[in-house]
Amino acid sequence: MIFSNNLYREVGYMALYEYKCADCEDRFDLMRSMSAADDPAECPECGSVESRRLISNFASITPGASTLNTNPMMDARIASGNAAGGCCGGGCGCG
DSSP: OOOOHHHHHHHOOEEEEEEEETTTOOEEEEEEEGGGTTSOOOOTTTOOOOEEEOOOOOOOOOOSHHHHHHOHHHHHHHHHTOTTOTTTTSTTSOO
């Protein structure tokens, strides 16, 4: 997909950020622009704006030519026809 500079200025880049409320300790997600990532975030549970952005973990596996050359586990899964790894991506051994 190709975006013009005008479209980028209008929409900008958005990301999903995770926050934790300092008052009620509720965790919540917000879709925000990268420039607003550290702005105060209102807790949906108690309404407090005393929240902190958390560092979230994520994993990404992209099957393809480069993956086959560097990831023997993915190569074996693709060869067996079970590239998805079962119900949870292979974490529980169901695949």
